[in-house]
Amino acid sequence: MALAKWVAADLRRIGQISIAVKKEGVFSLAHREDAARNDLTAYAHAEDAAEIARFDDAGKYRPLKTAPNLRHGWRLIVRDLAGLRLALDLFYPGRLAAFLAWENAMLKTTSLRQTLSRQTGMYRTATRIRDEEADALVGNFCRSDGGCLRTILWKRDENGTIASTQLPTEKFDPQHDQTGVGAPVVPLLCQEACNLLVAQARKIVHEGGDISPKCP
Numbered sequence: 001m002a003l004a005k006w007v008a009a010d011l012r013r014i015g016q017i018s019i020a021v022k023k024e025g026v027f028s029l030a031h032r033e034d035a036a037r038n039d040l041t042a043y044a045h046a047e048d049a050a051e052i053a054r055f056d057d058a059g060k061y062r063p064l065k066t067a068p069n070l071r072h073g074w075r076l077i078v079r080d081l082a083g084l085r086l087a088l089d090l091f092y093p094g095r096l097a098a099f100l101a102w103e104n105a106m107l108k109t110t111s112l113r114q115t116l117s118r119q120t121g122m123y124r125t126a127t128r129i130r131d132e133e134a135d136a137l138v139g140n141f142c143r144s145d146g147g148c149l150r151t152i153l154w155k156r157d158e159n160g161t162i163a164s165t166q167l168p169t170e171k172f173d174p175q176h177d178q179t180g181v182g183a184p185v186v187p188l189l190c191q192e193a194c195n196l197l198v199a200q201a202r203k204i205v206h207e208g209g210d211i212s213p214k215c216p
């Protein structure tokens with residue numbers, strides 16, 4: 001099983017979560033910045049991950065689960081590998097599957113222009129975003145420090161234009177720890193623009209040049 005292989009290979013960090021291996025088959029998850037704390041609130045069911053991931057430290061809803069605002073103060077114990085997989089899928093939906101597909105050279109990416117052209121209804125107008133606006137939007141909205149911890153694999157268009165010239169090269173490197181700590185990680189891969197980015201593109205088209213959103 002891929003997850004067991006990753007854990008055995010010391011890939012025990014994903015996004016802002018650290019995974020400690022306890023006695024045979026038992027795993028302890030915590031916020032990476034809390035790994036040394038002993039005053040954490042204990043959770044004992046993998047399903048609790050959904051509740052932990054819902055709100056940030058200030059109690060604000062987290063619409064983007066890969067935003068770098070996972071709340072602190074908890075420890076989640078899961079009893080087996082299936083529980084670990086479920087918990088990680090609730091913290092970071094779809095990201096284990098994306099990494100496995102990427103490892104097997106099976107992960108398909110979609111350019112931003114393709115994603116925008118697929119939009120219907122009120123989001124259809126997002127296609128009208130100009131290249132320089134898209135460059136600035138992605139550079140701000142997707143950035144790892146305050147925006148999103150995913151590694152961008154998609155391009156801006158079918159010509160292979162970089163998603164944003166305003167992001168560091170590490171933002172596109174699956175080997176890089178997007179938290180900036182520099183540890184081996186299971187990367188949170190982004191194979192196509194999310195609906196929150198599309199919504200921001202539409203907003204820019206309608207309002208003209210507002211690229212201010214941070215940490216969605």
Ligand code: SF4
Nearest residue numbers: 142148150190193194
């Ligand atoms: S498009 Fe990808 S990298 Fe950007 S905010 Fe959405 S999920 Fe994160």
